[in-house]
Amino acid sequence: xxxxLLRRLGxxxxxxxGISVLVFLVFFATxxxxxxxxxxxxxxxxxxxxxxRAEYGLDRPLPVQYATMMKKLFITQxxxxxxxxxxxxxxxxxxxxxxxxxxxxxxxxxxxxLSIAMGTIAAAMKGTWVDRGLMILGLIGISMPVFWxxxxxxxxxxxxxxxxxxxxxxxxxxxxPLTENPWGWFKALVIPWCVLAVMxxxxxxxxxxxxxxxxxxxxxxRTARAKGLSPSxxxxxxxxxxxxxxxxxxxxxxxxxxxxxxxxxxxxxxxLPGVGRLTYQALTNLDLPLIMATVMYSAVFVVLAxxxxxxxxxxxxxxxxxxx
Amino acid sequence: MPAxxxxxxxxxxxxxxxxxxxxxxxxxxxxLVDRVSFTLGEQDILGLVGESxxxxxxxxxxxxxxxxxxxxxxxxxxxxxxxELVGLPQKQLRRLRGREIAMIFQDPMTAFTPVYTIGWQIxxxxxxxxxxxxxxxxxxxxxxxAAMGVPxxxxxxxxxxxxxxxxxxxxxxxxxxxxxxxxxLIADEPTTxxxxxxxxxxxxxxxxxxxxxxxxVLLITHDMGVVAETCDTTLVLYSGRVAxxxxxxxLFAHPGHPYTAALLASIPPLEGPRPERLPAxxxxxxxxxxxxxxxxxxxxxxxxxxxxxxxxxxPLVPTGRYAxxxxxxxxxxxxxxxxxxxxxxxxxxxxxxxxxxxxRSEPASLRAAQFAACVLPAEGTPLPPRLKDTAPGPGTPDxxxxxxxxxxxxxxxxxxxxxx
Numbered sequence: 001x002x003x004x005l006l007r008r009l010g011x012x013x014x015x016x017x018g019i020s021v022l023v024f025l026v027f028f029a030t031x032x033x034x035x036x037x038x039x040x041x042x043x044x045x046x047x048x049x050x051x052x053r054a055e056y057g058l059d060r061p062l063p064v065q066y067a068t069m070m071k072k073l074f075i076t077q078x079x080x081x082x083x084x085x086x087x088x089x090x091x092x093x094x095x096x097x098x099x100x101x102x103x104x105x106x107x108x109x110x111x112x113x114l115s116i117a118m119g120t121i122a123a124a125m126k127g128t129w130v131d132r133g134l135m136i137l138g139l140i141g142i143s144m145p146v147f148w149x150x151x152x153x154x155x156x157x158x159x160x161x162x163x164x165x166x167x168x169x170x171x172x173x174x175x176x177p178l179t180e181n182p183w184g185w186f187k188a189l190v191i192p193w194c195v196l197a198v199m200x201x202x203x204x205x206x207x208x209x210x211x212x213x214x215x216x217x218x219x220x221x222r223t224a225r226a227k228g229l230s231p232s233x234x235x236x237x238x239x240x241x242x243x244x245x246x247x248x249x250x251x252x253x254x255x256x257x258x259x260x261x262x263x264x265x266x267x268x269x270x271x272l273p274g275v276g277r278l279t280y281q282a283l284t285n286l287d288l289p290l291i292m293a294t295v296m297y298s299a300v301f302v303v304l305a306x307x308x309x310x311x312x313x314x315x316x317x318x319x320x321x322x323x324x
Numbered sequence: 325m326p327a328x329x330x331x332x333x334x335x336x337x338x339x340x341x342x343x344x345x346x347x348x349x350x351x352x353x354x355x356l357v358d359r360v361s362f363t364l365g366e367q368d369i370l371g372l373v374g375e376s377x378x379x380x381x382x383x384x385x386x387x388x389x390x391x392x393x394x395x396x397x398x399x400x401x402x403x404x405x406x407x408e409l410v411g412l413p414q415k416q417l418r419r420l421r422g423r424e425i426a427m428i429f430q431d432p433m434t435a436f437t438p439v440y441t442i443g444w445q446i447x448x449x450x451x452x453x454x455x456x457x458x459x460x461x462x463x464x465x466x467x468x469x470a471a472m473g474v475p476x477x478x479x480x481x482x483x484x485x486x487x488x489x490x491x492x493x494x495x496x497x498x499x500x501x502x503x504x505x506x507x508x509l510i511a512d513e514p515t516t517x518x519x520x521x522x523x524x525x526x527x528x529x530x531x532x533x534x535x536x537x538x539x540x541v542l543l544i545t546h547d548m549g550v551v552a553e554t555c556d557t558t559l560v561l562y563s564g565r566v567a568x569x570x571x572x573x574x575l576f577a578h579p580g581h582p583y584t585a586a587l588l589a590s591i592p593p594l595e596g597p598r599p600e601r602l603p604a605x606x607x608x609x610x611x612x613x614x615x616x617x618x619x620x621x622x623x624x625x626x627x628x629x630x631x632x633x634x635x636x637x638x639p640l641v642p643t644g645r646y647a648x649x650x651x652x653x654x655x656x657x658x659x660x661x662x663x664x665x666x667x668x669x670x671x672x673x674x675x676x677x678x679x680x681x682x683x684r685s686e687p688a689s690l691r692a693a694q695f696a697a698c699v700l701p702a703e704g705t706p707l708p709p710r711l712k713d714t715a716p717g718p719g720t721p722d723x724x725x726x727x728x729x730x731x732x733x734x735x736x737x738x739x740x741x742x743x744x
Contacts, residue, residue, distance in 0.1 A: 219434035220434060220436055222390060223429060223497075225390055226422065226429075227448065227449040228419065228421035228422030228452055229418075229452050230418065230452075233452075242438065318441075318484040318486065318487075319438060319484070322486070
């Protein structure tokens with residue numbers, strides 16, 4: 001077990017190293033992507049360019065540049081933004097992360113609960129209008145772009161119907177930290193949660209239904225029926241429990257990429273200062289250190305989430321437990 | 325062998341009459357199982373033999389009420405201890421399943437839910453039917469596993485299906501099936517996925533169930549050797565219809581239906597010179613859609629002649645001592661005072677009533693046609709009456725052409741004489 005964990009850790013470190021090298025090369029070493037010119041601004045004189053180059057260490061060989069950047073990012077943590085001088089990147093991300101985590105966790109709770117309910121009910125009532133209705137709902141959820149849905153939600157709750165009793169409680173756009181005001185935190189996030197969850201509810205419920213329906217043809221499901229178990233027990237204890245293995249792996253990936261900044265659109269639409277929005281700003285300014293930092297942060301989450309999924313597998317699937 | 329049906333100790337456990345399973349396909353109803361009838365007595369082992377697709381498993385699934393594809397039509401009757409299974413609401417079926425009728429499946433590799441331990445799954449079945457605490461259920465599970473010859477049962481109960489070998493899994497499967505002491509055990513090819521030595525052990529176990537647990541067994545298999553070794557009565561299915569039925573030893577000694585004879589002929593002999601090529605049945609069984617009007621085997625049968633092609637097809641071609649032309653049977657059947665529907669298949673009795681009796685009790689020309697169906701065209705005479713099982717009628721081997729004299733049918737080579 002210890003060995004497996006260490007190996008996992010080694011893999012994680014290796015993957016992170018690979019990603020960092022890749023991102024570094026993309027932004028710093030691609031021909032024509034001279035960061036000096038970006039930092040110095042348009043039409044800068046050669047002297048200014050030279051000065052900037054020396055100041056940021058961009059005249060040194062690439063490996064040194066890479067090492068310096070990584071040292072500043074991970075060890076001294078004093079990597080400063082190019083666009084916004086003096087603004088340290090790491091604390092900036094540390095401030096943004098709780099916002100994103102709040103947003104994504106809330107949405108995840110909603111989408112997991114609803115999609116399991118929808119998928120299971122649809123599978124149990126396969127072929128009926130309930131099944132078809134739920135699956136069409138899911139499809140509608142998938143088809144609605146999150147930024148559009150967010151804007152519509154804003155339109156309805158912030159301006160058009162804000163003064164009615166139904167939406168008068170909705171606070172203005174923005175984020176309220178949980179530690180400051182839990183109720184305010186909840187009110188500020190509940191609409192973004194729902195908007196972000198809609199697409200995932202659609203995907204997950206459809207995947208789960210398909211999985212359950214496929215499983216119902218399995219031998220062990222037939223055994224369970226031959227045992228004289230009740231249909232709900234067969235569906236939940238045997239079908240759903242086995243489907244969870246697929247569900248969890250899917251969830252792990254989606255959750256990780258959202259926490260890593262994938263909720264960018266939702267954050268921008270709802271004015272939540274999360275990692276996604278930070279990335280968005282960094283990209284519009286071509287703020288290389290910030291991009292570097294957010295991408296690394298995102299990669300860390302994806303890799304970590306994969307590790308967590310693998311560990312969850314150990315609990316969910318005894319076959320995996322023995323394989324390692 | 326007494327020809328008289330001994331008054332059965334009780335009503336037979338399971339009486340299946342004219343069971344049909346039809347599935348819709350392109351606007352038509354295709355019969356997968358076509359008027360199958362049989363009777364299973366208490367503590368009997370009935371073998372259901374047939375090729376893949378002959379409707380063996382479908383019959384079993386229909387009895388268990390496990391067929392739930394949309395549009396499937398199940399007609400006929402299956403009386404289990406006087407209770408009609410066909411059309412029984414799922415809720416009541418559920419109470420029977422696992423408790424009164426249990427099933428063992430073909431592939432023990434996939435028949436357990438992979439994410440739970442074997443013990444958990446057996447406990448689950450016990451607790452589904454009986455009010456027992458977790459601990460009591462587990463105790464019974466461990467006892468059962470031990471009785472099935474599982475080494476270290478307490479430990480094994482805590483293992484996951486994938487951690488056990490095929491043979492152990494099948495033993496666990498049987499333990500699970502027996503956990504509520506069912507009256508009827510349906511074993512759907514229980515040994516197909518196992519290797520030969522394990523097969524023999526599992527068959528031995530199944531045979532012993534009737535004495536230790538008093539269970540009747542409906543054994544579904546495509547292996548004539550398994551049948552010969554295990555079953556009291558045999559029912560040969562072909563293309564969803566019953567080709568032949570009778571006490572196992574009689575059926576093996578003197579197959580009445582050319583299909584049975586051909587099946588037996590295709591088993592390699594244990595003694596004598598090795599045949600250059602084993603006789604095979606030319607062609608393939610008809611798809612349910614293309615099943616002929618008359619005898620389903622007719623297109624592949626070397627003895628096919630006009631009566632075989634008549635519609636409707638004969639529902640049964642019985643074997644045994646009286647499988648002969650009605651005229652000839654007169655002399656043999658005084659001792660069979662059975663009304664046609666009472667067809668307790670026990671050794672010594674005919675499984676589906678004797679043709680003679682049926683011909684007598686319902687003097688339909690259909691019956692005559694049916695018995696005429698399996699005669700040699702060359703000689704124009706019916707198959708010889710089986711007066712005594714031990715003494716084959718003169719010319720029996722010749723009469724059924726390539727069918728060899730009775731020989732130990734043993735494809736899996738673990739079997740000697742068909743024993744009963």
